[in-house]
Amino acid sequence: MSNRILQVPYGTADILPGEAAARRKMEDSIAATFAAWGFEEVATPTFEYLATFGGGGRVSDSNFKFFDRQNNTLMLRTDMTAPIARLVATRLQGEPGVKRLSYRAQLFRYEEAQSGRQCEFTQAGIEMMGEAGPAADAEVIALAVTALQEAGLTHFTLSVGQVAFIDGLAKAAAFNTEQLQKFKHCLITHNAVGLKNLVRQQHLTGPLAQVMEELLFLQGDAKLLADLAEKLTEPQCLQALASLQEMYKLTEAYGVAAYVTFDLGLLRDFDYYTGMIFEGYTPELGYPIIGGGRYDKMMAAFGSPCPAIGFALGVDRVALALARAGKLEINRLTDLLVAYKPGALPEAIKACMDLRAQGQSVKLAPRPCSKDETPEAQMKVARCCAYTLIGKAE
Amino acid sequence: MEDYITIALPKGKLFQRSVDLLAKVGYSADNVTESSRKLVITNEAKKLRFIITKTVDLPTYVEYGAADIGIIGKDVLLEARKDVYELLDLGFGKCRLMLAVPENARRPQLEDYAHLRVATKYPHCAKAYFDKLGIQTEIIKLNGSIELGPLIGLSELIVDIVETGRTLKENKLVEVDSVFTATARLIANRVSFKLKYDRLHKLVTDLERVLKEEEEK
Numbered sequence: 001m002s003n004r005i006l007q008v009p010y011g012t013a014d015i016l017p018g019e020a021a022a023r024r025k026m027e028d029s030i031a032a033t034f035a036a037w038g039f040e041e042v043a044t045p046t047f048e049y050l051a052t053f054g055g056g057g058r059v060s061d062s063n064f065k066f067f068d069r070q071n072n073t074l075m076l077r078t079d080m081t082a083p084i085a086r087l088v089a090t091r092l093q094g095e096p097g098v099k100r101l102s103y104r105a106q107l108f109r110y111e112e113a114q115s116g117r118q119c120e121f122t123q124a125g126i127e128m129m130g131e132a133g134p135a136a137d138a139e140v141i142a143l144a145v146t147a148l149q150e151a152g153l154t155h156f157t158l159s160v161g162q163v164a165f166i167d168g169l170a171k172a173a174a175f176n177t178e179q180l181q182k183f184k185h186c187l188i189t190h191n192a193v194g195l196k197n198l199v200r201q202q203h204l205t206g207p208l209a210q211v212m213e214e215l216l217f218l219q220g221d222a223k224l225l226a227d228l229a230e231k232l233t234e235p236q237c238l239q240a241l242a243s244l245q246e247m248y249k250l251t252e253a254y255g256v257a258a259y260v261t262f263d264l265g266l267l268r269d270f271d272y273y274t275g276m277i278f279e280g281y282t283p284e285l286g287y288p289i290i291g292g293g294r295y296d297k298m299m300a301a302f303g304s305p306c307p308a309i310g311f312a313l314g315v316d317r318v319a320l321a322l323a324r325a326g327k328l329e330i331n332r333l334t335d336l337l338v339a340y341k342p343g344a345l346p347e348a349i350k351a352c353m354d355l356r357a358q359g360q361s362v363k364l365a366p367r368p369c370s371k372d373e374t375p376e377a378q379m380k381v382a383r384c385c386a387y388t389l390i391g392k393a394e
Numbered sequence: 395m396e397d398y399i400t401i402a403l404p405k406g407k408l409f410q411r412s413v414d415l416l417a418k419v420g421y422s423a424d425n426v427t428e429s430s431r432k433l434v435i436t437n438e439a440k441k442l443r444f445i446i447t448k449t450v451d452l453p454t455y456v457e458y459g460a461a462d463i464g465i466i467g468k469d470v471l472l473e474a475r476k477d478v479y480e481l482l483d484l485g486f487g488k489c490r491l492m493l494a495v496p497e498n499a500r501r502p503q504l505e506d507y508a509h510l511r512v513a514t515k516y517p518h519c520a521k522a523y524f525d526k527l528g529i530q531t532e533i534i535k536l537n538g539s540i541e542l543g544p545l546i547g548l549s550e551l552i553v554d555i556v557e558t559g560r561t562l563k564e565n566k567l568v569e570v571d572s573v574f575t576a577t578a579r580l581i582a583n584r585v586s587f588k589l590k591y592d593r594l595h596k597l598v599t600d601l602e603r604v605l606k607e608e609e610e611k
Contacts, residue, residue, distance in 0.1 A: 114458070159588055190479035190587070193579060216479075217598070219591050263588070281585045286459030287477075288585075 011111065011119025018330040023319050026328075027104055029150040030124045030313065034102035037143050039126045042101050044083040050075045053082045055301040058271065062110040064119075076108035081272075081295070081310060084127045089302035098130040104315070116285060116320040125292070125312035132296065132307035134243045137276045138250035140309050144290055145256040148280065151318050152327050156282040156289065158259050159219070161266030162244055163273045163293070168236030169212055173202050187267040192216045207231040218264035222248050225262060240275075247276065272298045278311070284324040289317045335361045337384035339375035341391030342368040348390040355388075398441050399586075399593060402456060402464035404449040408487045408578050412465040415484065419600040453478055453581065462586035463594065468576035469555060473516045479582040481598050485605060487578040489557045491519060494567040496544045504571060505529060507551060513543030514553040523553070523573045541565040 008014065015023060031041065047066075050073040053059045064076040077083060080103050088099055104124045111117055126143065128136060141158060148156055166187065175183055179198060186195040199212045211218070211232060218224060222245065229241045244262065251257045268277055268291060277293030292311025299306045322328040336355060340348035348364060355362045363382050369375045369389070379387040401421065403412050409428050416422065423437035426444050435444040447455055447464075453476040455461040465484065469491055493507075501507060508529045514520045517535045524531050534549055541561060543549035553573060556562060562569065580601065587594055 157588065189477075190584065192479070192481050193483040194480070196483075216481075217595055219588070219595070261588075281588050283585070283589055286457065286583055286585050 009119075011113040013118055013120075018332040019319075019328075021332075022328050022330050023315070026151050026319060026322070027122075027124060027315060029152075030147050030315075031102070031104060033143070033147045033150045034124075034126055037100075037139075037146075039100040039102035039128075039143075042084065042087060042103055043105070044077070044080070044087055044103075046106070047074045047076050048083060048086075049073070052086050053078060055082055055085065055298070060109075064108050064110065077105070078107055078109050079270075080105050080107070080123065080125060080312065081127065081270075081298070084310075085129075085298055085302050085308070088127075088129050089299065089304035093304055098128060100126065100128050102126045116314070116317045117287065118316065122315035123312040124315050125310060127308060127310035129299065129308045130306045131309075132294075134247035134276075135250060136307075136309055137243070137247045137294065138254065140292065140311060141247070141251055141260065141278065142254035142256045144278070144280065144292065144311050144313070145254075145259045147313060148290065148318070151313075152322050153282060153289075153318060153325075155284075155325075156259065156280055157261055158278050158280045158290075159261055159263040159266055160244065160247075160276060160278045161263050162240040162276055163267065164243075164275055165237050165240035165264055166215075166267060168234045168240060169208070169215070171236065172208055172234045173199065173204060173212060175202070184267060184271075187216065187265055188269055190216055190265075208234070216265040218262075220262060222262070224264070228264065244276065268293065270295075276309070282321045284321040285317055287317070289314050289321060332383055334363050334382065334384045335386070337363050337365060337375070337379045337382050337387040339365040339369045339378055339387050339389045341389070342370075344368070344391030351388065351390050398436075398443050399463065399590060400443040400445065400461045402452050402461035403444060403446050404452050404464070404466055404470075405446060406449055408449075408465060408467060409446075411486050412484075412578070415486075415601065415604065416465075418604050419597060421597070450474065456581050456583050459583045459585060461583070462590060463580060463582045463597070465578055465580055468579050469516065469519070469574075471579060471581065472574070472576070473518050475518060477584065479584055479587050480579050481582050481587075481594075482580040482601055484578040484580060484601070485609075488575065489555045490575050491516060491553060491555055491573040492569045493523070493571045493573060494552050494554065494556075494562055494569050495550065497566050497568050499544070499550060500568060500570065507531070507570075510551055511543075511549040512551040512553055513540050513549035515540060515555075516553060519573060520553040541567060 050059060053075055063078045066074050068074055084101055092099055106120060106122050108120055111119055113119060128140060144158060170180055170183055182198055186198060195216060196213050204212065225241050225245050229238055232238060248257065248260065251260050266277060272295040273293045274296045275294035279288040280290035282289055290311060290313045294309040296307040299308055319328060338348050338352045352362050352364050363384055365378045369378060375387045375389050403409060405428055413426050421442060423435045423442060423444055426435050428446065430446060433445065445461055449470050452464050452466045453471060453474040456464045456478045457476040467487055504527060511532045511534055512520055513534045513536050515536060517533050520533050540552045540554040543552050545565060582594060
């Protein structure tokens with residue numbers, strides 16, 4: 001056996017002083033944004049029954065499982081969408097109106113760990129349940145942009161797609177079950193070569209063939225939507241495009257349209273999405289910092305059907321992007337050191353408490369100052385910006 | 395680095411053809427040669443950077459975004475199982491991953507090879523292949539001279555790349571099944587593809603045009 005006493009498990013990491021504070025500050029700005037938009041924070045258990053996570057479709061293999069004393073399979077949460085769906089379907093079922101909920105949670109997935117991609121990670125996100133349509137989609141996009149801005153990011157893009165558009169194409173191509181699976185796999189892994197081969201097998205013609213072969217290259221601004229709407233005739237695709245166009249107009253009203261681009265080939269690795277979906281990217285990182293979308297069918301699996309939409313922001317990833325851009329401000333200074341002369345400890349303690357009550361961050365000197373250890377020296381060791389000396393002159 | 399495109403090129407048999415093909419669509423720099431001592435070759439005017447990597451490492455450079463795009467064999471890509479975008483089949487560097495046995499150890503059916511030892515440079519691909527057939531085998535990862543396995547009794551089978559089949563013949567091995575055929579692919583980092591979409595999309599269309607013209611010649 002190797003000695004594990006000084007090691008941390010695979011895919012976990014410590015967050016050090018200074019960095020933890022900077023991250024907390026960033027998380028607080030995100031949480032404040034969610035609150036300002038009327039999203040109320042909730043918390044759910046760190047582990048739940050495996051079946052709950054199955055409610056949102058298949059449970060991926062990359063999770064941490066264990067058993068309770070009744071031999072039920074428990075699972076560390078891999079995402080917050082299923083637990084919140086469960087919570088809304090049970091505890092909040094009687095509440096009328098649209099549910100707007102937010103969370104900040106540690107999640108666990110067995111991933112090949114790399115920087116910004118650990119097995120234990122933090123997400124901050126929102127779920128909006130009970131409202132369908134482009135207005136809700138636009139609000140969620142606008143909130144995502146605002147939350148990233150409030151976190152401190154300036155350079156980022158949201159890539160927006162539509163699952164109903166892709167489903168419409170798949171229907172028109174008359175794929176069988178196996179082909180449909182391959183089709184989605186090509187989109188998720190972004191395998192343009194495999195996609196082209198698959199589409200050519202169907203011997204499609206006209207604009208449909210062209211659009212499907214080029215699906216992974218359908219990226220651009222709102223003009224792309226109009227171009228596609230002119231080319232295609234499939235009603236489901238046209239409806240999906242129209243809803244994106246309407247959503248885009250509303251993002252202009254929110255003042256966030258500049259952050260929005262479209263990617264009609266976008267498909268995310270969760271199979272519960274049904275409508276608008278999106279991912280966000282920043283030049284500092286090789287993988288998405290935020291992702292989400294509409295999942296109108298999932299709540300039915302929890303016995304409480306209603307339209308739903310949400311997103312999750314990768315807190316560790318945003319922090320890493322900020323750090324790489326030199327924008328994660330690490331400050332390990334305390335405002336004030338209360339130094340004291342021999343015999344003045346009670347007065348020094350009182351001074352500390354008064355200053356803290358006034359809102360300053362204050363450390364008490366570890367021992368009375370002396371000729372050999374001046375208050376100034378104590379202040380430097382304690383990483384304080386200033387000091388005040390308590391006690392009468394001798 | 396935001397406005398540069400970084401291209402990873404693989405050392406070895408795909409190298410020269412990759413350089414020539416990219417040059418035809420304006421992606422070139424002085425002294426992009428396999429023996430270059432410079433690790434990074436820059437073309438300031440065109441905002442291009444070339445890096446030359448070991449083939450097995452190339453998908454990693456692209457996955458992490460250290461390179462925006464790269465050219466690599468589909469065989470390496472399947473084995474590496476990295477999260478990268480596959481944009482275009484470049485058609486060259488055609489080869490086959492196949493299952494081979496010594497001539498004198500041939501058996502009537504594929505299932506008869508169950509529970510044997512397989513030497514290969516492609517353990518993931520080999521495992522996926524045997525899993526699909528429902529055959530259990532013991533896979534032995536080697537980094538080269540795979541044909542040596544059966545010759546000296548390390549393994550009964552090999553899964554390896556063939557181009558001409560001459561090495562097989564020289565070592566008295568016969569091919570019993572093909573695992574897949576592979577060609578060179580253009581791959582991209584997922585975020586680079588989004589954030590540098592216009593330039594990369596143009597590159598793909600230009601390459602498609604050049605490949606088509608070559609085919610028609």
